Amino acid sequence: MNGNTSNMMIVVTGGAGFIGSNLCDRLVQKGHNVVCVDNLFTGQLANVRPLMNHPRFTFIEHDMREPLAMAGSIDRIYNLACPASPRHYQRDPIGTMRTCVLGAYHALELGREKRARVLQASTSEVYGDPELHPQPESYHGHVNVTGPRACYDEGKRSAETLFFDYHRQHGVAVKVARIFNTYGPRMLEDDGRVVSNFIVQALRDKPITLYGDGSQTRSFCYVDDLLTGLELLMESPADVIGPCNLGNPREVTIKEIARMVLDRTRSRSSIEHRPLPQDDPKRRQPVIDRARSLLGWRPRVELEDGLRDTIDYFSLKIFSPGETLIPVPVRALAMNRATPGGSRPSSLNGRFAQ
Numbered sequence: 001m002n003g004n005t006s007n008m009m010i011v012v013t014g015g016a017g018f019i020g021s022n023l024c025d026r027l028v029q030k031g032h033n034v035v036c037v038d039n040l041f042t043g044q045l046a047n048v049r050p051l052m053n054h055p056r057f058t059f060i061e062h063d064m065r066e067p068l069a070m071a072g073s074i075d076r077i078y079n080l081a082c083p084a085s086p087r088h089y090q091r092d093p094i095g096t097m098r099t100c101v102l103g104a105y106h107a108l109e110l111g112r113e114k115r116a117r118v119l120q121a122s123t124s125e126v127y128g129d130p131e132l133h134p135q136p137e138s139y140h141g142h143v144n145v146t147g148p149r150a151c152y153d154e155g156k157r158s159a160e161t162l163f164f165d166y167h168r169q170h171g172v173a174v175k176v177a178r179i180f181n182t183y184g185p186r187m188l189e190d191d192g193r194v195v196s197n198f199i200v201q202a203l204r205d206k207p208i209t210l211y212g213d214g215s216q217t218r219s220f221c222y223v224d225d226l227l228t229g230l231e232l233l234m235e236s237p238a239d240v241i242g243p244c245n246l247g248n249p250r251e252v253t254i255k256e257i258a259r260m261v262l263d264r265t266r267s268r269s270s271i272e273h274r275p276l277p278q279d280d281p282k283r284r285q286p287v288i289d290r291a292r293s294l295l296g297w298r299p300r301v302e303l304e305d306g307l308r309d310t311i312d313y314f315s316l317k318i319f320s321p322g323e324t325l326i327p328v329p330v331r332a333l334a335m336n337r338a339t340p341g342g343s344r345p346s347s348l349n350g351r352f353a354q
């Protein structure tokens with residue numbers, strides 16, 4: 001393994017997706033060599049196109065359900081390959097389960113061969129529709145094994161099992177992050193998850209599709225905060241394996257999210273109630289004591305700020321589709337807010353870099 005942690009060879013599976021492409025950006029910016037592996041199921045080449053000519057970036061179109069052979073040394077593998085939105089992971093549930101399990105297996109085999117550290121992007125979905133609130137890592141969860149979400153939930157649970165068994169049986173250095181709802185620039189317009197759905201609907205003045213009565217809760221983490229947590233976990237001491245919750249402990253109802261988005265976009269959209277999907281978790285909030293004490297991590301970006309940046313991103317996508325712009329981290333933007341408070345986002349000068 002390369003002993004220099006500022007110039008590592010890093011593989012990001014699922015690197016053309018929402019979280020993965022933001023991670024690739026960050027790792028390349030930090031001086032690492034990054035290989036993005038993706039089958040473009042929900043990812044887009046547009047997300048990594050600005051990196052394509054970078055000398056330290058390589059894109060490989062590959063399905064993680066197949067073995068991944070690579071020449072040369074590898075220091076780190078972030079295993080993010082898997083559709084995360086219920087709409088997309090339920091499109092091909094058998095495919096999703098196979099991606100979760102075989103994808104993890106192939107990432108771990110590569111890690112074993114190369115003596116690389118492997119981080120698994122697991123999920124709060126391992127807690128299912130939780131009976132314990134908020135959720136610490138010690139909670140074993142409450143998943144409906146045969147329901148429509150199980151392909152993802154049980155797939156991710158099995159992947160965690162594989163990670164721990166590869167560590168115990170083969171001594172592979174592993175890290176398991178349980179990611180709670182994360183949002184931000186580069187979610188797909190038709191991703192189907194709540195934040196992107198509501199923002200796109202509001203910007204287009206289309207009805208806001210609120211499932212159920214909207215009293216169900218989630219805790220939303222801005223992508224920039226999540227990336228910091230993932231990196232800290234990856235670079236943590238060898239005895240820190242996880243699972244480690246990464247999420248924002250601020251719990252909000254989905255109704256509140258609808259209201260916040262409507263206010264911030266000054267939309268004329270109405271709220272349209274739709275049936276609550278089967279097995280939709282009623283509440284979700286992470287206990288992040290472990291991440292705080294072991295990684296010194298906590299989220300920094302307020303929901304209001306993260307939503308504003310995400311609204312700005314989608315405004316550009318929808319109203320200026322020809323532009324090829326890369327969002328820069330919100331921390332760098334805090335001093336440079338172009339959108340006056342309360343006005344409909346229009347100009348984003350200075351907020352995105354080409």
Ligand code: NAD
Pocket residue numbers: 013014015016017018019020037038039040041042043044062063064065079080081082083084085099103121122123124178179180181182183
């Ligand atoms: P995403 O759908 O935007 O990205 C997933 C990426 O994986 C896409 O680029 C997709 O094309 C790729 N992919 C899917 N199946 C593949 C396969 N078989 N082989 C190779 N590539 C494949 O989702 P995201 O929100 O960026 O999530 C990234 C990871 O984080 C996922 O593993 C997800 O389970 C996990 N996660 C995300 C959240 C969240 O709120 N965003 C929460 C919990 C866990």
Ligand code: UDP
Pocket residue numbers: 085086181192193194195197198209210211212216218254276277280281
């Ligand atoms: N949701 C909603 N309208 C939408 C999309 C989602 O009301 O257009 C609700 C969904 O029922 C759930 C919450 O928002 O209660 C979060 O859904 P998402 O798909 O974003 O994530 P997950 O359910 O996987 O946490």
